[in-house]
Amino acid sequence: MSESPAESTLAEQIAAQLRRDILRGKLPPDTAIKERDNAADLGVSRTPMREAIRILAQEGLVVLRPSRSPIVARPTVKEVHDQVVVLLALEKLSAQIACERATEEDLSRLAELNEKIAEAYDHVDALDLFEMDMAFHRLIAESAHNAALAETHHAYLARLWRARFLSATMRRNRERVVSHHGAIMEALRARDPKAVDAALDQHLANLAEDISAAIEAENAEAERAGG
Amino acid sequence: MSESPAESTLAEQIAAQLRRDILRGKLPPDTAIKERDNAADLGVSRTPMREAIRILAQEGLVVLRPSRSPIVARPTVKEVHDQVVVLLALEKLSAQIACERATEEDLSRLAELNEKIAEAYDHVDALDLFEMDMAFHRLIAESAHNAALAETHHAYLARLWRARFLSATMRRNRERVVSHHGAIMEALRARDPKAVDAALDQHLANLAEDISAAIEAENAEAERAGG
DNA sequence: ATTTCTGATTTGGTATACCAAAAATTGTTG
DNA sequence: CAACAATTTTTGGTATACCAAATCAGAAAT
Known part of the structure; x- marks a missing residue:
């Protein structure tokens, strides 16, 4: 975890x-x-x-x-969706603030991690990969250097762990993830708030829907089985 | 509370x-x-x-x-400021979503509460007044009909209770509060996201600075006394 | 057969006692 | 007088026992 x-x-x-x-x-x-x-x-x-x-x-x-x-807990689709909405808002806020506040070290750690993800993508199991992705997003939150924000973001990330995992394994795509991460990083490095916002939108646009689909699938499965 | x-x-x-x-x-x-x-x-x-x-x-x-x-806890100015930043973001997000999702009942409860605040402003003590203000902002958060969002917003509101109270009593101004609340309400009623954003900015623009000032004053006081 | 009543079980909450690790205090020594 | 070592508190964590309220299940009555 x-x-x-x-x-x-x-x-x-x-x-x-x-x-x-x-x-x-x-x-x-x-x-x-x-x-x-x-x-x-x-x-x-x-x-x-x-x-x-x-x-x-x-x-x-x-x-x-x-x-x-x-x-x-058996979260409903709406509950999970609502949580994803908040997570996205927190992450976008973090990134905006990070445009001003991110240190060089933050940026290089992001770069390092993204490289590591790119390398590992095809050799590592879904779980480890997912952990790395999570760490990447956590770094973004931390780059805002706002403890409360990072903490709340982290709490949502943790709470949505399962849902995000389901969605991620369902929709595994190396190029997409790596290039999106790269775009986010570049925008941060340029300290360009609008570019950052666009890059995050690009990367996370489908997250809410993907997760909803994953949850729905799982709940339908449970329906069929347990009643 | x-x-x-x-x-x-x-x-x-x-x-x-x-x-x-x-x-x-x-x-x-x-x-x-x-x-x-x-x-x-x-x-x-x-x-x-x-x-x-x-x-x-x-x-x-x-x-x-x-x-x-x-x-x-003796929160530092930065800690409180950071929390205020998150609170504002959550409230603005709530309001944006509320533009689409707020029910007529939500809106009329907001109106009702604002009226009550306007009436009570000069007859009621600071604490009661503050509770009402808090309830108003809580209603905004709830109007988004996103449980996670409302819950997190509420948690920040609670955590910042003292800081906000200090700031509110320090800067009590009937016209400002009532008209600002009115503007927020109108914008919500018009379901106009940009207007809502502007109205909230107007109302909350100085909150972070006010609170920081209040905290600083208190900490300086403590410095002088206890060492 | 459905409902109602009653008793057993389950649960959350509280009190109390014990232990080990970490501090604060004390005493001792160089 | 300062540094260090030993002892005493303090603290967090855990185990255990007890109680009242709520739930659940089964028996009885209509």
């Missing part, structure tokens, strides 16, 4: 584990996460399990309902 | 209490909030106190530092 910071506490480890299981689809939507049972299974007490569930709830991966087991 | 939803749990009550004390300035920045002592004082156990501190930390009102007591 690109969370390098060592999951130090038990709660964080549990959260990380559950997060993986949810995002990878091992714990499909609507799966109940019983605090007591689950804790017993893992051989831990309720305290860290509560904490972990809380973390995931805050990330939007599980939903808490009063007096019922928390369940893995 | 305009949080009508009954604070049902002890943790929420404690959080609400601490929040008030912090925002009202009773617990000034850098004040330590010892989990054990504080819990003992209130006659509760550590569990809900931990929970409460956690809530406030997430709101940015207190900062957690490893192996040290949590303390009331």
Whole structure:
């Protein structure tokens, strides 16, 4: 999940584990996460399990309902779409600010990463590739040097992890990604707000629709199976 | 805090209490909030106190530092400014979307509220007035009918509560607020994105600077006193 | 057969106790 | 008097137990 910071506490480890299981689809939507049972299974007490569930709830991966087991969230197409809209707005805002504030180091890190993506594109599995793409977009957000903005952007990126992953693997296209990233970088380097905006539009224009399609497909699948 | 939803749990009550004390300035920045002592004082156990501190930390009102007591946050001017920038972007995005999506009911509630503000302006204390202003801006965000957007906007509004309050009381001006709100409303009613953008710019243009000034003044005050 | 009532189960919330790691404090020594 | 080492607090994290409210399931009654 690109969370390098060592999951130090038990709660964080549990959260990380559950997060993986949810995002990878091992714990499909609507799966109940019983605090007591689950804790017993893992051989831990309720305290860290509560904490972990809380973390995931805050990330939007599980939903808490009063007096019922928390369940893995099944975001509707609209919910995901709405979140994508906000993510795009945050990223475009970041890029605009970055036109003024990005340092040379920011820019060279972006260039470096894009090169790495270009190289790796055909040798690396979807997951690693996706992580790199995510890192690229995170760098853009960080280049605005606005901590609040970067943090909120990151939160949305994390929340949309699964949806973006579905969409990305569905629509894998080396030239598109690499050249788009290149265009964004060049515009940033030129510190040209309009060019940046155009480049981001170009790159992200279809994201909302792609993701919606991916989610719809998955929900339809679930419909057919579980009822 | 305009949080009508009954604070049902002890943790929420404690959080609400601490929040008030912090925002009202009773617990000034850098004040330590010892989990054990504080819990003992209130006659509760550590569990809900931990929970409460956690809530406030997430709101940015207190900062957690490893192996040290949590303390009331002392946001820097830059931090607050950065947050204001994001808040403005979210509100402008909301308004843009609201041009398409706002319902008649949204618009009439906005009108109603603005009228109420106009009436109350000279009879009501700063706090109540401020709550109304906050509600107005929240309505704008909700008129976009994008839950994620509204939620994030609300979170920023809450986080900036104190800073905005300082700025608002410092720069109280009936005509300005009421006419600006009116202009925003009219633009929304006309569903004219450009007019909405202009009206919001007009209203919020000085917010960042005002807030920065207010924070700077407060920090300078603290400097003089506590060192 | 449907509804209603009652008791068992599940859940969230709280209190309490324990432990290890990290700080602050103290005492000691060069 | 300063640097260092040992001890004492403080803190965060975890485990465990208890309680009340809400849910759920099964029995009883119409």
